[in-house]
Amino acid sequence: MTANDDRSRRRGRLQQAGAWGGAVAVYAAGQGLSAWAAQRAAGRGTRPQYEQFERPAFAPPGAVFPVAWSVLNLTTATSAWRVWRVWRAAGARPGGQALAWWTLALAIRGGYVPLAFGRRRLWAATADAALLCAAMTRYAALARRVDRGAAALAVPEVAWTAFATVLSTAVAVRNRAAGESSPPRS
Numbered sequence: 001m002t003a004n005d006d007r008s009r010r011r012g013r014l015q016q017a018g019a020w021g022g023a024v025a026v027y028a029a030g031q032g033l034s035a036w037a038a039q040r041a042a043g044r045g046t047r048p049q050y051e052q053f054e055r056p057a058f059a060p061p062g063a064v065f066p067v068a069w070s071v072l073n074l075t076t077a078t079s080a081w082r083v084w085r086v087w088r089a090a091g092a093r094p095g096g097q098a099l100a101w102w103t104l105a106l107a108i109r110g111g112y113v114p115l116a117f118g119r120r121r122l123w124a125a126t127a128d129a130a131l132l133c134a135a136m137t138r139y140a141a142l143a144r145r146v147d148r149g150a151a152a153l154a155v156p157e158v159a160w161t162a163f164a165t166v167l168s169t170a171v172a173v174r175n176r177a178a179g180e181s182s183p184p185r186s
Helices: 003-042 046-052 064-090 093-109 112-118 122-146 148-174
Strands: none
Touching: 046 064, 046 112, 064 093, 064 122, 064 148, 093 122, 112 122, 112 148, 122 148
16 A cells, blocks of 8 residues: 555545534534524523423423434434435435435424424424424435435434424424414415
């Protein structure tokens, strides 16, 4: 092995690490901006607001959410990084499509907290959660064509957002006076 080969490999590993770090940072920044927007609109943090909602028996305590979303930030960003890595190396068409869905999911993800906690638009937040679940499901299906490991890393967010949609629906039903008076009409 030559010195140039060694440098090239190191540079490649550094680029890979930078891409993974960038994916994690983008997801975390989206989550942080969403929480900031909700806190700014409501004048207080999300956890005290969550504790004030009437919640179903299956609702987790507020402390679960930052932990769950931190893990999901890592797994989903790692999934996107794996798709990007294969797509970059092989130019696989489903990789570009999967990354477009991942980007869409990131944009959708940022809507829930400001809707539910900043504006108390509980049915709109529920629709946002359902849309995020659908986008992540599509992402996972496309990611599977590129890298099965990447698809597996997306499954926790698909499962969590499905649960979040059910939870959000139950909270919206129990707190009608705090938000919209009825579900949106189709």
